[in-house]
Structures are given as structure tokens and as C-alpha cells.
Amino acid sequence: MKGFLRRLSVRLAAGLVMTAVVATFTFFLIHALPGNPGDAAYEQFVMQGMAPEQARAKVAVIYGFTSHESLFQQYTSYMGQLLRGNLGVSISYSGVPVSHVIASAAPWTILPVLTGLLVSFLVGVTAGVVAAVRRSSRWGGLLSLSGSLMAGVPSFVLALLLAFLFHTLWGLLPFGDTSDVTLTPGLNAAYIGSVATHAVLPVATYALLSYGGWLLSMKSSVVSALGDDFILAAELRGITPATRMRYIGRNAVLPLFTVLALSFGFMFGGSVIIEHIFDYPGLGSLLLQSIGSRDYPLMGGAFLLITVAIVLANILAETLYSVIDPRVRR
Amino acid sequence: MKLVRRAALPLGAALLLCGAGACSTPAGGSSAAGQVFTTIDGNNPITAGAPMNPFNASGNSFLGYDQMQLGFSKKNPADPNDFFPGLAKSWTADDTGLTVELQPGAKWSDGTPVTPEDVKTSMAIALTQGSATVGAGVLTQGLDVADVKAVGPHTVRLEQVAGAHNIHFPRLVLTQKIVPRSVYGPLLPADVWDTVHASQNPDKGAAKAAQAAVDKLNAVGQKVSAFAPAKDVSAGPFVITRVNPGSAVLDRNPHFYAADKIAPKQVVIRHYTGNEQIWGYLTNGELDAAPYTSMPTNVLNRILKAGNKRVDSVSYVDAAIAFNQSVAPYDKLAVRQALAHVIDREAVTKVAEPVGGTASKTTTGLIQPMVEKWLTPDQQGKLDPYAHDPAKAEQLLKGAGFRKGGDGKWLLPDGKPWTITLQTVNGFSDWISAATVIANELSSFGIPTKPALTADFSTYKKEIAEGKYAVGFWLTALGPQTDAAFQRLYGADDGYTAVGTKVTHSTGKGSGNWQNTATSFTVDGATVDPGALTAKLSTLEPDAQKPIVQQLAAATNQQLPVIQIWDYTNVQFVSGKRFAKFPQQGDNALLANPPGVWMMQGYVQSAK
Numbered sequence: 001m002k003g004f005l006r007r008l009s010v011r012l013a014a015g016l017v018m019t020a021v022v023a024t025f026t027f028f029l030i031h032a033l034p035g036n037p038g039d040a041a042y043e044q045f046v047m048q049g050m051a052p053e054q055a056r057a058k059v060a061v062i063y064g065f066t067s068h069e070s071l072f073q074q075y076t077s078y079m080g081q082l083l084r085g086n087l088g089v090s091i092s093y094s095g096v097p098v099s100h101v102i103a104s105a106a107p108w109t110i111l112p113v114l115t116g117l118l119v120s121f122l123v124g125v126t127a128g129v130v131a132a133v134r135r136s137s138r139w140g141g142l143l144s145l146s147g148s149l150m151a152g153v154p155s156f157v158l159a160l161l162l163a164f165l166f167h168t169l170w171g172l173l174p175f176g177d178t179s180d181v182t183l184t185p186g187l188n189a190a191y192i193g194s195v196a197t198h199a200v201l202p203v204a205t206y207a208l209l210s211y212g213g214w215l216l217s218m219k220s221s222v223v224s225a226l227g228d229d230f231i232l233a234a235e236l237r238g239i240t241p242a243t244r245m246r247y248i249g250r251n252a253v254l255p256l257f258t259v260l261a262l263s264f265g266f267m268f269g270g271s272v273i274i275e276h277i278f279d280y281p282g283l284g285s286l287l288l289q290s291i292g293s294r295d296y297p298l299m300g301g302a303f304l305l306i307t308v309a310i311v312l313a314n315i316l317a318e319t320l321y322s323v324i325d326p327r328v329r330r
Numbered sequence: 331m332k333l334v335r336r337a338a339l340p341l342g343a344a345l346l347l348c349g350a351g352a353c354s355t356p357a358g359g360s361s362a363a364g365q366v367f368t369t370i371d372g373n374n375p376i377t378a379g380a381p382m383n384p385f386n387a388s389g390n391s392f393l394g395y396d397q398m399q400l401g402f403s404k405k406n407p408a409d410p411n412d413f414f415p416g417l418a419k420s421w422t423a424d425d426t427g428l429t430v431e432l433q434p435g436a437k438w439s440d441g442t443p444v445t446p447e448d449v450k451t452s453m454a455i456a457l458t459q460g461s462a463t464v465g466a467g468v469l470t471q472g473l474d475v476a477d478v479k480a481v482g483p484h485t486v487r488l489e490q491v492a493g494a495h496n497i498h499f500p501r502l503v504l505t506q507k508i509v510p511r512s513v514y515g516p517l518l519p520a521d522v523w524d525t526v527h528a529s530q531n532p533d534k535g536a537a538k539a540a541q542a543a544v545d546k547l548n549a550v551g552q553k554v555s556a557f558a559p560a561k562d563v564s565a566g567p568f569v570i571t572r573v574n575p576g577s578a579v580l581d582r583n584p585h586f587y588a589a590d591k592i593a594p595k596q597v598v599i600r601h602y603t604g605n606e607q608i609w610g611y612l613t614n615g616e617l618d619a620a621p622y623t624s625m626p627t628n629v630l631n632r633i634l635k636a637g638n639k640r641v642d643s644v645s646y647v648d649a650a651i652a653f654n655q656s657v658a659p660y661d662k663l664a665v666r667q668a669l670a671h672v673i674d675r676e677a678v679t680k681v682a683e684p685v686g687g688t689a690s691k692t693t694t695g696l697i698q699p700m701v702e703k704w705l706t707p708d709q710q711g712k713l714d715p716y717a718h719d720p721a722k723a724e725q726l727l728k729g730a731g732f733r734k735g736g737d738g739k740w741l742l743p744d745g746k747p748w749t750i751t752l753q754t755v756n757g758f759s760d761w762i763s764a765a766t767v768i769a770n771e772l773s774s775f776g777i778p779t780k781p782a783l784t785a786d787f788s789t790y791k792k793e794i795a796e797g798k799y800a801v802g803f804w805l806t807a808l809g810p811q812t813d814a815a816f817q818r819l820y821g822a823d824d825g826y827t828a829v830g831t832k833v834t835h836s837t838g839k840g841s842g843n844w845q846n847t848a849t850s851f852t853v854d855g856a857t858v859d860p861g862a863l864t865a866k867l868s869t870l871e872p873d874a875q876k877p878i879v880q881q882l883a884a885a886t887n888q889q890l891p892v893i894q895i896w897d898y899t900n901v902q903f904v905s906g907k908r909f910a911k912f913p914q915q916g917d918n919a920l921l922a923n924p925p926g927v928w929m930m931q932g933y934v935q936s937a938k
Contacts, residue, residue: 036788058460062552094389104575181598
């Protein structure tokens with residue numbers, strides 16, 4: 001137990017350092033972007049008939065949350081605030097705290113990503129075992145083919161295809177929100193059903209995108225385990241087929257845990273494209289919007305959340321791995 | 331974090347339910363029975379997490395629905411003060427201010443009446459939003475409200491700063507957002523009007539104190555824009571019930587002064603991130619009304635096939651190619667004129683903006699309907715149309731010392747090759763298509779031209795102001811006010827700053843002047859100072875503007891600081907499935923406003 005806690009502390013410390021490095025890198029990267037938050041608004045005010053001087057003055061007030069300190073001062077102030085858990089205030093939201101804006105968008109990325117990942121992991125791993133065990137049969141071949149095909153499809157192609165088929169062509173599934181806005185949120189069937197239907201397309205995209213990877217990895221892992229000496233020895237001892245499958249499955253699934261954590265990070269990053277295509281208002285959409293409006297604090301906050309999620313997922317995977325596989329502890 | 335925990339279980343359960351076949355079809359079908367009006371606010375996409383505050387840059391507040399003004403502009407080019415009544419039933423303007431009669435039955439959605447005190451609070455807030463200026467009246471279009479007083483239970487008097495004769499005063503007052511004093515009043519310091527008066531002090535000796543007062547007002551303005559009201563309190567026909575990350579629902583306000591005219595029980599405003607989403611919603615029959623979006627012909631056909639009806643009205647915008655005249659050879663008039671003759675505007679418009687564009691007849695700084703309104707037939711006849719005429723272009727270039735090389739490509743007068751980079755912006759699909767066609771036309775003519783993309787509009791604005799582009803796309807002819815239209819050519823982007831009647835001009839780094847047009851032209855024998863004339867337009871009544879507009883249009887036609895390519899048309903779509911009685915084609919005044927304003931005028935009734 002002592003060793004476990006020590007390893008966990010080391011990983012957490014490394015995670016903190018990693019987060020600080022990424023926060024520093026992204027801070028300077030986003031501040032290197034040309035343009036400023038008020039330019040587009042200025043143009044819009046002029047288009048609405050406002051005199052240029054007036055438009056400039058208005059922009060200065062409502063977008064006046066831009067810091068005028070030097071970049072280095074802004075950086076030290078940003079990191080200092082970050083240590084206290086303060087992400088600053090949004091420029092494009094006229095001073096609304098970044099944490100508030102992110103908190104309203106984050107659930108709509110975390111839930112679909114986690115659901116998609118879970119579904120694809122369960123289905124992909126199961127299909128991978130079947131594809132390995134029945135690799136000489138037609139079913140095994142078909143499953144492997146499906147995995148290869150899905151692993152090769154780019155996310156935007158799959159998302160556009162699903163949107164076209166299920167929304168535009170057949171009108172079966174909605175997109176553009178998290179639920180039907182006319183329904184009262186709460187634990188009622190209508191609202192829950194609406195949340196589910198609105199999440200189907202992004203969840204299905206996340207799931208289908210990673211399904212192929214799980215299937216192929218699991219198949220390869222199972223095939224490799226099938227030839228291991230301990231399986232042969234167990235078979236000679238006369239174990240039942242179910243016990244044999246349990247032995248194979250447990251050993252074959254181990255390498256996939258690391259991939260699971262990495263997938264979580266990749267899917268988070270992929271949410272930018274998928275949410276944009278489905279107009280699903282999660283963190284990915286927020287990140288795109290904040291880049292378009294040059295909202296540096298909001299961009300920083302969104303990037304940081306994604307970074308923290310990936311770092312935490314990796315720590316979790318390493319920790320679980322050492323629990324599941326005693327060899328790693330040595 | 332609370333939200334995550336609350337939402338996790340329902341979503342998981344719901345996905346299982348969905349897998350078992352319990353999912354329902356998407357929205358759209360259920361709208362009819364419930365009289366739900368579904369639309370998109372073109373100026374205000376839903377912003378997740380933003381407050382229901384009209385002063386917030388991303389605020390979820392919707393003009394004409396829950397956000398009210400005293401009146402709504404008819405965008406009448408002959409009278410900038412022509413308005414539909416809003417919270418003001420009527421108004422009278424005079425030399426010193428405006429007297430407004432509020433709608434006698436006007437109430438907030440909490441049942442309390444709209445009072446002159448609400449108007450006073452709203453005007454004070456407006457002055458914290460960048461509208462206050464040192465000495466007031468120095469800006470030609472400043473909101474010069476000096477005082478607001480109740481002169482009756484429903485009558486309010488708004489005084490203009492002494493000595494200011496701003497012809498836009500009624501327009502500026504009538505278009506301010508009117509908010510409840512009960513909600514927004516506590517954000518204002520008790521001495522806010524003293525600060526306003528201090529900012530308006532015209533004495534040069536008090537300039538420092540006036541600037542301090544302006545800064546103080548702007549600081550209050552920041553607090554106001556960051557404010558998040560707990561709930562929406564509206565004097566409009568609707569009040570916000572809920573804002574989802576991707577849509578907002580507004581219920582009919584039973585206390586609205588003309589509630590009997592409002593047919594929809596609810597309004598759903600949907601989020602959008604680009605044209606494609608709006609096209610998709612229209613194709614699926616999910617919208618009852620949609621604002622203008624640029625689209626190709628095949629998309630238009632799909633939208634019309636889905637049962638939507640197209641309603642067009644005037645749009646006071648034009649797409650043009652602008653020059654940085656400090657860069658050779660665009661400083662030469664003959665070059666700009668030659669390019670205008672090479673570009674086939676009809677062909678470009680047909681490809682780039684086939685649905686919402688009409689090829690510009692010529693370049694004047696105004697859209698064609700404005701040309702027909704402000705210029706006499708004789709003056710219009712004298713305008714050079716710059717017809718597609720490559721031979722004429724060749725003649726002009728040769729006259730300016732250009733010649734063709736052995737490979738058929740044009741060479742500059744110094745013998746160097748001439749190439750053009752035509753700058754556009756990523757995401758502006760019509761500009762990008764137009765740039766491709768124009769590049770082909772110019773290249774075929776012998777001037778190798780390549781279109782170039784800037785990553786986004788923010789960067790484009792910054793880089794064009796820094797003089798990085800010699801030739802690029804630009805929106806011109808903004809109206810309906812003539813001063814706004816000519817400001818695009820002879821205003822801030824050309825180095826002019828108008829302070830009262832005094833106009834200054836600057837050039838060089840940091841001046842913001844990237845157009846670098848000459849500061850005087852000779853038009854029909856007379857010397858024209860375009861910057862001074864443009865600034866003067868803002869101070870004149872429409873009748874007095876006429877000779878100046880005519881002079882500026884003629885000067886622009888001769889000097890070509892830009893080449894206008896197409897006039898935009900405000901193409902909107904309405905669906906007769908759930909509602910009837912929409913504004914008709916060409917109903918410019920109504921169609922310049924959002925559907926909430928149509929409803930206030932008795933439009934949009936149940937189809938059944």
C-alpha cells in the first residue's frame with residue numbers, strides 16, 4: 001500500500017509538471033495569434049449603422065477585458081491565478097468567468113466521449129476476441145474486415161455521412177442542441193429521451209471511430225496469448241473452455257488499458273471536428289468559437305481542461321495497470 | 331461539476347432506452363400543434379453560458395422578441411428617423427430633444443408597468459456602453475442625451491446636449507435597448523447623471539475632468555456588460571424561459587402591450603455556426619423564418635422544394651475589390667479603370683453570389699437602388715458603367731506606359747512583370763469563388779493573378795490595416811445612410827477622423843489608413859475633398875445631402891478607389907406550414923427587422 005501511494009504521488013507530481021508545461025506552451029501559442037477580439041464586433045457594429053468612432057468606443061467597453069500588461073506580466077499573472085484555480089474572465093463573454101463558461105459546455109463533451117469510448121471498447125474488445133478465436137471462419141474474417149474499414153475512415157467523413165443519412169436524408173435523428181429546448185430539464189422520460197436522441201449521432205461517431213482500433217488490437221493480443229506457454233500448460237491440466245477464455249481475455253486485454261487512456265485524449269481532441277459537424281455545443285465547439293473570437297482566456301481554459309483530462313486519464317491508466325498486472329509493480 | 335453528476339445518469343439510461351427503440355424523431359413535427367415559431371437570430375447565435383443580458387457581447391437576448399427598443403428602424407434611405415413604433419407609441423423631435431409617448435399598456439413580464447424611469451435608466455446604461463464622449467456632440471453621431479425627465483405617467487422628455495444639433499438624435503434614442511430599472515438600476519452609481527453631465531462639459535479647461543468622467547462611465551459599462559440577471563424580465567412580446575447550449579425558448583409575454591397580435595405561443599431560436607446548418611434546418615422544414623445566408627443555386631432549389639418561400643428585400647451592402655493606392659501600380663487611375671473593364675461582373679456574380687447578388691451596374695459607393703434614388707437620370711447617364719471591355723482595358727494600360735511581353739503577359743512601365751495577389755478571407759465562400767473567377771479573367775487577360783486566403787476576418791482586418799494587401803475584397807455601400815456608405819471609402823480606413831465639423835487626415839504606419847486614396851479630386855472642373863464631404867453628410871438633413879451625395883458618387887465613379895462587383899440582396903425564407911401572413915417580397919421596412927417586429931405589427935398568424 002505504501003508503495004502504491006508513493007507511485008501515485010510521483011505520477012500526480014509528474015502530471016502537475018506536465019500540465020504547467022502545457023499551460024505555458026499554450027499561453028504563448030495562443031497569444032501569438034494575429035487579430036483581436038474586437039475586430040469582428042467593430043465590423044458588425046459598423047454594418048448595423050454605427051459610426052466608426054462610436055463602434056470603436058463601444059468595442060473598447062464591451063471587449064475591454066483584454067489585459068494591457070506586457071506578455072510576461074500576463075503570463076505570471078495567469079499562472080498565479082491558475083494556482084489558485086482561477087481561469088480568468090472571458091473577453092468575448094464580456095467578463096463572465098471562464099470556469100463558468102467551460103462548466104456549461106464540458107458535460108456535453110465528457111458524456112458523449114465517455115459513452116462513445118465505453119461502447120466502442122466493449123463492442124470492439126468482444127468482437128476482437130471473436131475475430132481471433134474464429135479467425136479461420138467467415139465471421140472472423142468479416143469482423144476483421146469491419147475493423148480494418150472503420151479504423152481507416154477519417155472522423156469528418158464518418159460524421160458527415162451519419163449527419164447526411166440520419167438527419168438530412170431520413171430525418172430520424174436531430175442535431176444542433178443537447179435536447180429539445182421546449183422540454184423541462186429533469187428526471188423525466190421526455191427530457192431523458194430527448195437528451196439521448198440528440199447525443200446519438202456524436203456518440204455513434206465516437207464509438208464507430210474507435211471500434212476498429214479496439215477490434216484489431218484485441219484480435220492481435222488474443223492471437224498472441226493463444227500461443228503462450230501458460231495457455232498450453234492450462235489446457236494440458238484440463239481446464240474448461242470458459243476458464244481458458246477467461247485466462248486469454250484477462251491477459252490479452254492488459255495492453256489495451258494504456259490505449260484506452262490515450263484514446264480518451266484523442267477523442268477529446270477529435271470532439272472539435274465532430275461537435276462542429278453536428279453543431280453539438282460542447283467543449284470542442286467552444287474551443288473553435290473562442291479561437292474565432294480571439295478570446296485568449298477562454299482558449300487557454302479549454303486547452304487546459306483537455307490537457308488535464310488527458311493527463312488524468314494517463315495517471316488512471318498507469319495506476320490501474322499496476323493494480324491489474326502485478327508484474328508492473330516490480 | 332454538479333451539472334455533470336446530474337446529467338451523467340440520465341444520459342446513460344437514455345442511451346439504453348434509445349437502444350431499445352424508445353427514441354423519438356427530432357423536433358419540427360411537434361411545432362404545429364403547439365404554435366411554436368422556430369427561427370434563427372442572424373445577429374445573435376445562441377451562446378452557451380452567456381448571460382441573458384443585451385449589453386453582454388455574447389448575451390442571450392433577442393431583438394424584437396424579449397429585447398425591446400422605443401422604435402424599430404424602417405431603414406428608409408430618405409428619412410433615417412422613420413421608425414415602426416416599439417415601446418414608444420409616438421414621438422416628436424424638435425431642435426433640443428425628443429418627447430416620447432410610451433405605449434400606455436406597456437408592462438414588463440413581471441406585471442409591472444414600463445415607466446419613464448425605465449427609459450432614464452436605459453439611457454444612462456447606454457451612455458456607459460462607449461457612447462459617452464468628452465464634451466459630447468463632438469462625435470457626429472454620439473448619443474448626446476443630457477437629461478431624461480418624466481413629463482407625464484407615460485410621457486418622457488429626452489434633452490439633447492445644449493448646442494448639439496445631431497440629426498441622428500431621434501434615431502439614436504429610439505434604437506437604445508430599454509431594460510427594467512428594477513433589474514439594471516442597482517448596477518448604476520447614484521451619481522451617474524452627474525458623471526454624464528461632467529463628461530459632456532464642452533469647456534477645454536474641463537477636458538481632463540470630462541475624460542475622467544467618460545472613463546468612469548465606461549468602467550460602469552464593463553460591470554453592466556458582465557452582469558448576469560437571474561431571470562429575463564422583458565417588455566417585448568416574448569420572455570426567455572430557458573437557454574440550452576444550442577437553442578433558446580421564449581414564451582409569449584402575457585403582459586405585452588399588444589399581446590392580442592402575437593400568435594405564436596412560443597418562439598424557439600436555434601443556434602448556428604455557419605450557413606450549412608441554416609440550409610439543413612430549412613431543407614428539413616424545421617424553421618418558420620430564416621435570415622439571409624449566402625448559398626449556391628442547388629441549395630436554393632432544395633430549400634424551395636422543401637416548401638419554403640423566398641422573400642427578398644433591399645440589402646444596403648455591396649461586395650467590392652479595394653486597392654491600397656500607396657502600392658504601385660494601383661496608384662494609377664488608368665490601372666484601376668483598366669481592371670474594372672477586364673472584370674466581367676455578371677459572370678463573377680453568377681458564380682459567386684447567384685442567389686443573393688445582383689451584378690453592380692457601376693461603381694459609385696452606393697448600391698443601385700440608392701443611385702436611382704439620389705442621382706438624377708441625367709447624372710446616372712453620365713456615369714461610366716465600366717462595361718466588360720478587354721480592348722478598352724488594353725488601350726488604358728498602353729496609355730499608362732504598360733506593354734505586353736513576348737509571352738503575352740503585361741509588364742509594368744519599368745519593364746518588370748505584373749502579378750496580382752487577390753486577398754480574401756477563409757470562410758467567406760462568395761468572396762473566395764469570386765476571387766477564383768476574377769483571377770482567371772485577369773490571368774487570361776495577361777495579368778497573372780492568384781487568389782490568397784487569410785485565416786479569418788480578425789486577421790484580415792489587422793493585416794489590411796497594416797497595408798499588407800495591395801488588392802483585396804471589401805464591403806462597401808453600407809446604408810441606408812449615405813454618410814455610412816461613403817465612410818467605407820473616405821472614412822477611418824482612408825485615414826479620416828471627423829471630430830464635430832473638423833476633419834483630420836493621416837497616413838502612414840498606425841494611422842489605420844490602408845486605402846490611401848487621394849485627398850482631393852477634380853470632378854467636372856470642381857475640386858472635391860471626399861473626406862470632408864463625407865463627414866459633412868452626417869450633419870445634414872437628407873434634402874441637404876443630395877448635392878454632396880451626387881458629387882461623391884460622380885467622384886467615386888471617376889476615381890475608382892474600389893471596383894464594386896455585386897449588390898447583395900437580403901434573401902430570407904419563410905415557411906407557410908405552421909404560420910401565415912408573412913411580409914411580402916419587397917417589403918423592405920419590415921424585412922429589415924426580425925420576425926418579432928413583424929409580429930408586433932400583426933404579421934405571422936396561425937396558418938389554421
